[in-house]
Amino acid sequence: MLSLWLPLMLGALLLGVAGWVLRDARSREKERRPVIVTVLGLTVESPRDWAALCLLLFALTFPLYLVARRARS
Template sequence: MRSYVTTLIPLAVLLGSVGWVYQDASAHARRGIHIYFSVESIELSKPATWALGCLCLWIVFLPLYLTCRRQAS
């Protein structure tokens, strides 16, 4: 039972933060404020792209999103 809890808590944090990133980026986009990041051929500007990045590589994309969000506001 305990191993399920130690697996479910990080999974819930991951999915919750991915959902928040998508919702927050969508809300900003509706107001005309796009959270944007670009380096060479990589471009992050759509809510789905931010959410997918957070889902795949959370430890990199969540702090990057928060930084870009602060600069966009």
């Protein structure tokens, strides 16, 4: 039973976090305090890009988002 629920719960958690990142990045963009980071020549600044990266590479990009967010406060 746990083997069925665990992936569903993790998926829901990832969607929730990505939704929060999207909403937070959009609100910061409206306040003219966008969350921007450049790593290895790749610049991430769009709220949609942040959310998509958090969905795909959560362990790397979510902490990076939080650090970049704090730096631009």
